[in-house]
Amino acid sequence: MSKASTVEHRERPLELAEAYGAYPQLWAQRPHWPEALSDDLNLNCSHCRMTKVAESRQASLSVWPRRDWGPFLNSVKCCAHQPHWPNFLIGAAIESSAGEAAILIENLLIRSQLFVWGARPSRERRLAEARSGQCGYGRAAALACPLLSSSGQCSVWQFRPGTCVTYVCQSARGAQGLSAWREYELKLVAWESELAHQLAWQLGYTNDDLAMKLTFTEARDFYLKCHGLLSSGWRPEFEVV
Ligand code: SF4
Ligand code: SF4
Numbered sequence: 671m672s673k674a675s676t677v678e679h680r681e682r683p684l685e686l687a688e689a690y691g692a693y694p695q696l697w698a699q700r701p702h703w704p705e706a707l708s709d710d711l712n713l714n715c716s717h718c719r720m721t722k723v724a725e726s727r728q729a730s731l732s733v734w735p736r737r738d739w740g741p742f743l744n745s746v747k748c749c750a751h752q753p754h755w756p757n758f759l760i761g762a763a764i765e766s767s768a769g770e771a772a773i774l775i776e777n778l779l780i781r782s783q784l785f786v787w788g789a790r791p792s793r794e795r796r797l798a799e800a801r802s803g804q805c806g807y808g809r810a811a812a813l814a815c816p817l818l819s820s821s822g823q824c825s826v827w828q829f830r831p832g833t834c835v836t837y838v839c840q841s842a843r844g845a846q847g848l849s850a851w852r853e854y855e856l857k858l859v860a861w862e863s864e865l866a867h868q869l870a871w872q873l874g875y876t877n878d879d880l881a882m883k884l885t886f887t888e889a890r891d892f893y894l895k896c897h898g899l900l901s902s903g904w905r906p907e908f909e910v911v
Contacts, residue, residue: 692762695905696865701857704850709842718747720808720839735845737838742808745822749815750808751799752778752791753833754859756866760789761897763829764890771825776886778816784889786870786879787863832858861908868906869896 690696713719723740742748763775782789791799802810819825824834836855841847870879873895884892 693900695903696900699861699906699908701854701861703836703854707838707841707843707847707850710838710840710847710851713838713840715747718742718744720748735848736840737848737851738807739805740808743811743814745811746808746814746818747822748808748837748839749818749824749834750810750813752782752795752815752817753831754788754790755831756788756862757786757893757896758866758869758900759826759829759831759862759897760889761893761895763826764894765897766828767826770819774817774819774825779886779889781816784884784886785882786875786884786892787866788893789889832862864908865906866896868908869899872899872904 690700720736720738720740720742721744723736723742738748742750760775760779764772767775779789781792781795783792790796799813802813806813815824817825817830824830833855836851836858838848838851841851843850867880873892
């Protein structure tokens with residue numbers, strides 16, 4: 671997913687989500703983004719094209735396929751949901767954030783369901799997003815991601831999860847390109863989930879603990895430990911996806 675005024679970040683290859691820069695042992699293990707789609711990395715999110723989509727959806731759909739219907743609100747753009755967030759990325763974000771970002775992270779955790787693998791939106795939030803559906807995506811200010819800052823930027827850009835890293839609203843290769851991005855998203859999210867679970871097991875939890883809800887303090891401390899373990903060079907066991 672992208673966001674307001676992030677064009678400067680688009681100069682980096684998407685797969686280089688900066689959080690992974692702190693974990694060089696993972697670089698060879700990560701699923702790699704589809705390089706054939708590199709033209710799609712040139713999105714200028716400062717001039718979001720999805721805020722300009724015509725209300726006449728049927729007409730504009732035939733011109734260029736896009737991932738969501740739009741038009742998006744300028745204040746929300748494609749940051750219109752709360753992503754599931756794996757433990758180690760939350761820990762990295764907590765450790766690196768101050769000011770408004772730290773407050774937004776804390777508020778998000780307080781309002782989320784917290785597990786050893788990471789955080790997911792509350793049931794109410796998930797239901798509201800499901801009701802909104804694809805047609806309503808990006809069109810409700812109330813469903814803006816809680817991590818959007820007051821200036822409309824992602825406050826945890828370096829630590830955003832795979833769903834956000836891989837969001838491309840329109841592909842130069844049309845529907846085929848969008849499908850390829852979706853495929854990559856599924857791979858990256860599955861990989862992050864596997865990594866989050868391995869961290870939990872490594873730090874003493876078992877499969878029986880996966881559904882256990884953590885308190886805010888338990889979760890914050892545990893997520894920091896997950897980030898710390900990866901930062902120490904610990905290597906998970908899975909191979910290249
Ligand atoms: S909808 Fe597209 S152009 Fe707009 S912020 Fe998101 S990725 Fe960028
Ligand atoms: S985490 Fe950041 S990039 Fe992802 S939806 Fe929220 S604000 Fe947007």
